[in-house]
Amino acid sequence: MNRYAQEVFDEIKRSSHDQPEFIQAVAEVFSSISIVLDKEPVLKKERILERLVEPERIIIFRVPWRDDRGEIHVNRGYRVESNSALGPYKGGLRFHASVNLSKLKFLGFEQIFKNSLTGLPLGGGKGGSDFSANDKSANEVMNFCQSFMTELSRHIGANTDVPAGDIGVGGREIGFLFGQYKRIKNIFEGVLTGKGLSWGGSLIRPEATGFGISYSTEEMLKTKKQSLDGKVVAISGFGNVAWGTVQKVTALGGTVVTLSGPDGFIHDPDGIKGEKIDYMLEMRGSGHDSVADYAKKFGVSFYQGKRPWNIKCDVAIPCACENELDEIDAKDLIKNGCVCVVEGANMPATHTAVELLTKNGVLFAPGKAANAGGVACSGLEMAQNSIRLNWTSEEVDQRLHQIMVRIHNNCLEASQKYGTPGNYINGANIAGFQKVAYAMMEQGLI
Numbered sequence: 001m002n003r004y005a006q007e008v009f010d011e012i013k014r015s016s017h018d019q020p021e022f023i024q025a026v027a028e029v030f031s032s033i034s035i036v037l038d039k040e041p042v043l044k045k046e047r048i049l050e051r052l053v054e055p056e057r058i059i060i061f062r063v064p065w066r067d068d069r070g071e072i073h074v075n076r077g078y079r080v081e082s083n084s085a086l087g088p089y090k091g092g093l094r095f096h097a098s099v100n101l102s103k104l105k106f107l108g109f110e111q112i113f114k115n116s117l118t119g120l121p122l123g124g125g126k127g128g129s130d131f132s133a134n135d136k137s138a139n140e141v142m143n144f145c146q147s148f149m150t151e152l153s154r155h156i157g158a159n160t161d162v163p164a165g166d167i168g169v170g171g172r173e174i175g176f177l178f179g180q181y182k183r184i185k186n187i188f189e190g191v192l193t194g195k196g197l198s199w200g201g202s203l204i205r206p207e208a209t210g211f212g213i214s215y216s217t218e219e220m221l222k223t224k225k226q227s228l229d230g231k232v233v234a235i236s237g238f239g240n241v242a243w244g245t246v247q248k249v250t251a252l253g254g255t256v257v258t259l260s261g262p263d264g265f266i267h268d269p270d271g272i273k274g275e276k277i278d279y280m281l282e283m284r285g286s287g288h289d290s291v292a293d294y295a296k297k298f299g300v301s302f303y304q305g306k307r308p309w310n311i312k313c314d315v316a317i318p319c320a321c322e323n324e325l326d327e328i329d330a331k332d333l334i335k336n337g338c339v340c341v342v343e344g345a346n347m348p349a350t351h352t353a354v355e356l357l358t359k360n361g362v363l364f365a366p367g368k369a370a371n372a373g374g375v376a377c378s379g380l381e382m383a384q385n386s387i388r389l390n391w392t393s394e395e396v397d398q399r400l401h402q403i404m405v406r407i408h409n410n411c412l413e414a415s416q417k418y419g420t421p422g423n424y425i426n427g428a429n430i431a432g433f434q435k436v437a438y439a440m441m442e443q444g445l446i
């Protein structure tokens with residue numbers, strides 16, 4: 001690491017010692033951009049790193065709500081407004097029992113660079129709550145969302161901060177949140193993305209993250225004169241990201257053979273396609289948060305408590321959550337001849353796993369480049385809201401495809417320009433960082 005970066009990093013380790021995911025994300029970005037810091041002393045003079053790692057604002061609030069039996073519960077709500085140099089804060093809301101400040105600071109930090117890479121006018125942010133919808137009724141989820149938005153509505157707006165979904169926040173939750181925002185503010189505006197189609201949503205937004213991941217994968221494989229056609233693909237997760245990825249990978253000729261949940265993973269060697277893809281939506285809607293049902297329904301193997309990375313595959317796409325693919329998994333993938341690992345989730349591979357994979361010549365794409373299609377389509381939803389028009393699915397998909405190809409090429413070019421050709425981690429961090437850093441300097445001491 002560059003000396004200036006190391007100094008700032010040491011201070012973060014001290015001041016944020018209880019935020020391991022945030023420290024992990026900062027370490028990766030700082031290592032990648034060290035070469036830029038070496039070449040451009042103005043970045044130190046302007047203290048860009050200290051400014052970047054400190055969110056512009058963090059809002060933490062009480063979310064009281066009533067369950068169906070009349071009992072009162074209190075959850076903690078958050079919005080981390082990381083950076084607005086390039087546009088309004090933009091990033092998802094995560095509702096899950098595991099949500100804490102470290103995770104949201106890491107996700108908000110990543111979102112700055114991801115959103116920069118999209119080429120759209122989007123700042124970075126993230127939010128959510130330690131609330132899990134799984135064991136709650138629809139009425140309880142609505143009560144929670146209304147209470148959450150009652151406070152959040154003071155801090156967001158179509159030109160200020162535009163949240164979307166993430167783990168635990170899908171179309172239903174966005175609907176409840178949007179309805180409450182409109183009631184409180186008396187403004188119908190594009191304050192959230194991932195909206196329903198009849199009230200300001202964009203076609204392709206539900207599929208966009210997975211489609212974008214597949215387009216990225218295709219571009220990476222192209223550099224090795226390969227394609228997804230005929231490839232065996234292992235995927236983890238079974239939520240929105242996995243669902244879109246299975247659809248597009250299958251359409252491009254790949255065979256997806258695994259899905260996973262907190263309970264374990266399923267292995268379907270014939271491929272997850274047709275009605276099996278639709279069944280993913282049913283599993284998610286059931287609120288069970290498990291994939292064992294898939295194995296029962298389609299008569300395939302289910303491995304309790306295991307992750308899918310020891311299944312032989314050509315391409316692996318972790319789409320569940322942070323740090324779900326470790327050193328042991330990386331060794332299994334390498335041993336089984338995997339040629340490409342693409343982060344569908346945010347930071348699903350641990351630091352050691354990434355080191356092992358890249359050292360062994362496995363193509364590797366970081367989440368901030370590969371899964372940027374989700375937020376890019378959110379940017380397209382905002383554009384449609386601004387012009388009060390809706391584009392066709394073909395038009396949105398074509399723009400999404402163009403954006404993903406451009407992100408791939410920009411990352412590859414930056415990796416070459418700074419001496420590590422084909423290292424998409426360095427490429428993504430450098431390309432994403434430079435644009436934000438210069439925008440911050442042009443806007444004065446912000």
Ligand code: 2IT
Pocket residue numbers: 090091092093114162163164165166193346371372374375376378
């Ligand atoms: O991690 C992500 O990029 C998202 N959850 C989507 C964010 C967005 O604003 O669409």
